[in-house]
Amino acid sequence: MKTLTGLAGLTMAGFMLLSCSTEVKEANYQVIPLPQEISVMDQATPFILSNGTKIMYPEGNEKMQKNAEFLASYIKDLTGKTLAVQAGTDGKGIILQLGGNAENPEGYQLKVTGDQVVVSGPTEAGVFYGIQTLRKSIPAAQGVDIALPAVEINDYPRFSYRGAMLDVSRHFFPVDSVKRFIDMLALHNINRFHWHLSEDQGWRIEIKSRPELTEIGSKRTETVIGHNSGKYDGKPYGGFFTQEEAKEIVAYAADRHITVIPEIDMPGHMQAALAAYPYLGCTGGPYEVWKQWGISDDVLCAGNDETLKFIDDVLGEIIQIFPSEYIHVGGDECPKVRWAKCPKCQARIKALGIKADKNHSAEEKLQSFIISHAEKFLNDHGRQIIGWDEILEGGLAPNATVMSWRGEGGGIEAAKQKHDVIMSPNTYLYFDYYQSKDVEQEPEAIGGYLPLERVYSYEPMPASLTPEEQKYIKGVQANLWTEYIPTFSQVEYMELPRMAALADIQWTNPEHKDYQDFLQRLVRMVKIYDVYQYNYAKHVFDVTARFEPNAETGTVDVTLSTVDNCPVYYTLDGTDPTTASQLYTEPVKIDTNCTFKAMAIRPTGNSRIVKEDIAFSKSTSKKITALQPVNKQYEFAGISTLVDGLKGNRNYKTGRWIAFYKNDLEAVIDFGQPAEFSKVTLTTNVEKGDWVFDARSISVAVSEDGENFKQVASEEYPAMTLDNPNQLYEHTLSFEPVQARYLKVLAKPEYSIPSWHGGKGNPAFLFVDEITVD
Template identity: 30%
Template sequence: MTLQSKSAFRLETTWAPATATDKLAYSLTLTNLSSKAIEGFRLCVSGPARIDPAVTVEGGRLAERLSNHSEFAPPDGFVLQPRETWTVTAHGLSYPLRHWTDGATAAYLVLADGTVAPVALAPTKAIGDNAVLKRGAEIYPVPVQAPVPVSIIPWPRTVAVSGRRAVPRGLALRPKGTAATDAAGAFGDLVDSLFAVEGIVRNEAEGGLPVDLGIADGFGREAYAIRFSADGVAVSAGTRTGLFYGLVTLGQILRGARSHPETFLFPAEGEIRDEPALGWRGTHLDVARQFYATAEVKTFLRILAWNKLNRFHWHLSDDEAWRVEISAYPELTKVGAWRGHGLPVPPLLGSGPEPSGGYYTKAAVREVVQLAGQLGIEVVPEIDVPGHCYAMLQAIPELRDPGESGEYFSVQGFPNNCINPARPETYIVLEKILDELIELFLFKTIHVGADEVPLGAWSGSPQALARLTEVGGEGLAAAHAKRLNVVTNTHGADEIDGSGAAVLQAEFLKRIQSFLASRGCVTGGWQEAAHGNVIDKQKSYLCGWRTVEASAALAGEGYAMVVCPGQVYYLDMANSPAWSEPGAAWAGWSDPEKLYGFDPVEGWTDAQKAKLLGVQCCIWSEPMTDRAVFDRLVFPRISALAETGWTQPEQKSWKRFKALAGLMPVLYGAK
């Protein structure tokens, strides 16, 4: 591939929704800014929007389409002269565009001689909407008068403080014992990383206020107490993690009082006693759709710790990429970690024609896991199987049944993207992969995905159909075979309960979960892992992503649940319905106030609540090529989720939260 260094072409895209008289129109206008005419070219675009395979196209044709990567060709014999334009309009999409990030986020040309030319690209415009596009976190201003005298997120269980002392320059930590010394060191590293020049931890010679730190009886695992007196401050807890959280609270109080002394104080006396409402307070990060370097992940973990979030669900594989080093199968990262023109995985979701992507070496994973442990965070890796495996299958094609014919498609438009439950090779490969992951991740909890298997999965595989006949009978196998080459998953993930795909997936999950249990591990899965009711409920948990009601029903069946409904807790969803907001819309929208006030167990019985592990927000990365979009979508909503997980429901207050949220850190600070 030869890539021209300077863009001689510009692309503008526009969106017009369907009306009573007109079909929807997604128009792409290419301008030739060069001094040479071109012909026989293809325009390649990618972004979250997916062109419907059966699309009607004006001005050209859809030459190729894989998920959100589309290639348009002009009419035969068409010549694009210098300073002239060519417009191609698609009248069919997998879903209508709702936000400016839904449109194309990368574009390039493949010229007649095979060379690749970059194309300058402007954000997609909606016809009739000229609002300024929004990027960057919304930082709520700190008011002159706040509902509370101290700045703490998430809000503690009891705050009984009084008086105002001169705001100290910093905190001089005086730990007693190994656990306290470790907590003090972790806190010092945290604030030095997040707030490098503030000197939050400093010795008494530099004006640090003495803070005694020690283990005491009578505390839960993450509970702590802070006592303020004329002599200084004392932090007590039953564990190292509790001491660490107490210091985070103290650090927040100090930063608030120091940066906004007219609004917040540093207490002279009194006590704060605190412990979390829920044990699982998680954040999921999809690093398959967009890659985040180890440095980004580590800084993100520090922000999680500042919010007292304690689970990091690391989504390491999907159709678009494989992101973790596996020694037994180096081709997983050699092939699956990179996207680009002419590569097995093409440019997707805003990645350009040049090879782009990356993966985490084992050394990098160990760094992340070690840091997380210091911050009180357990890391849960996810390898998404048996669906969402397009990249994996490009790297290890022998996982496909050699006799398989035809195609089935996932909701995201990937063909034949599921590893085969009927092949012995599947389990040989997966068990080697899982053994390597178990060695890396100390929490011994492995998430295996199990979501969004297409209704027609394996319908053209003789091996799968033979196995389905054995376990479900000839009738079920025959019915499943009829789904071959039938397009499903066009506008939403299929419900597969009772289908041949569900039966085969259950066979697969039962074996994988049993293997993980034999290694002493808990198995995590999305709620579809309940298909067939075959996994051991005592050694697994589910992430309920569809609705609170669906999670409640699964809890009623005895599954341990982490609640993360897409309508509210998926942080890739936009903050409002406005076109100018970035993000997705397939599950709805959720601004920070809506997320903050959401009850994750509304309508649950006491028996169902007994199966609740906690809550989790999920960061899916399709729209986040632009890191300013990441900031816009994640902050301050991640802090709102943190307060739901930590603060007692009756003590939550949106007015208080909004007054304090502007003091919380963001990842990029991009605009």
């Protein structure tokens, strides 16, 4: 790929002559997603985009006419110029035409000369993506002409399925908001809109044969405040889409070459439906539309023939509204506790001859019966199902496509079974997770930590699959669940700019991806966000601060950077930085307790302040060695995290914590020379619902030679109970003062989760943030 750095052989004076002294700004084809191949025509004359430019399309092709009208509207939005749209493909101007390599129907060629801009593709969709590249290359500037450098771009998407999911069930967003979301997808070359329409907390799509679904199931009496606090807002909440509104959205998306994939989640996440039709549940109710977040134990009764009729009725109307090949049937997070006690479900298990095996309970296999029923209905009507990776449990429906959300494991297993896969791992692509470690300055989120850089780092093709198995990875999707997202403005904030990173993952071949290059392209992309007044998150323009313990100097070294290399000022005394503070020029070496703050200063406004409390103890920035491995999923900066002087908050995914799983935390600190100490403190982070438990024991040993250790303190802790709160647990072991060069800390995790927990018998995670030695 050739990098476009400017217009070779043509000066700005030349621009002025070409445009009769009107100011000219230059287009830049380094857009998001990055095209596969950009070839600059050196020494060639650029095309000048002005008010007199025409956009032409093949006569009689309504889709191409729509493409032309989109391009004209985009140019109007960005530049204020009004371009004429007309049929025909001869003459000077912007020509939209069909043609080219049909191997990838969404590919396109963009060719710019002094007289013409030609966008061609084998399909109207391909031309549309060429239009998006042209649109994003044009600077947002009013009252100027635009110079389009002579170029040939040959481009195509890496994946045919490029998706984004919006949940409208926990919180409802009206038609105009959904259309705005679709516009965001089009800007990022995303071609699948996964629309989550049913949930325990609300049913959002009209089903005419089942009117109570919206009359009753779309309304909850009130909503829990925060993270299931037990307190409620006292405000009725509801909303749903009529079938006509849904069809309007389908058509709006189709004009932009986006397919809407509806999701009706089954057999779990159905309490809103049970509130409308209680006889479909195992207990018969009464049920209410759920007011809290989480997963209800009340699900569709798999032993009730009326449940099968209900599924047929609902899906029968869904396929009349949505023409998509795929219909999403959920299949995730379906508790089996009701089925285990339900006579009808147990009778169904017996009638089907279902037997438990070492991998699946009989009830898990019963779920496969429900999913297979839905699949047969859809297949009989020419459709295919997608389900979350739980549909693997109990045996996969024959033709199902798997959407892998619990990491990549489900996708890998499905690909090995020769099933198509959409990769959607929560560890990289759940946009309801926090974007910043400083959660106090963020709108409330479900938890987690998913910064832009981590999203961008995702590679969807698992190396553990063979090339033949990798062919089953059909696409990539990001998801936005809306428990804690009550407004569409917050939807935009959570999606953008992470959707830009998603776009590169979905479209651009990995050899062309580079995060620093992406950041430079993003600086230009957000100017388009500004034109449409998207409420995007601006973390990328904050100061990036890296805190690294330096065992050679005994300091914590702080490295600061910004995406645009603007001036950064910092303080060490807790005061807010100003231009009178210390200007950052090189890494800052810190060797004592301080409150570090840094801020980028720009003419357009200052960044948010980065703040960290650095607390020194005798172990800070000393050499540390792990004798047992850190869990790879939560390794972050590795074992040195335990001596970096930084404490973590309640969010264990910020990188301030590291995890141990299926083995102990066993680490040795080398003080370099004998030192005296009498106290060791270790803090753990407990989130029992995520299988994150406290330590069961901690011991401290010392050594002169690093090989022969003598234990000086130990403590054991009882197994956690259901009543133990999720919080930080600080464990301090005090002992008579000793002198030694080496100190070993051994912390044992919970190796068998207690029986009261859903993960009973499994090992738990142990999260630790710092070893403090005094």
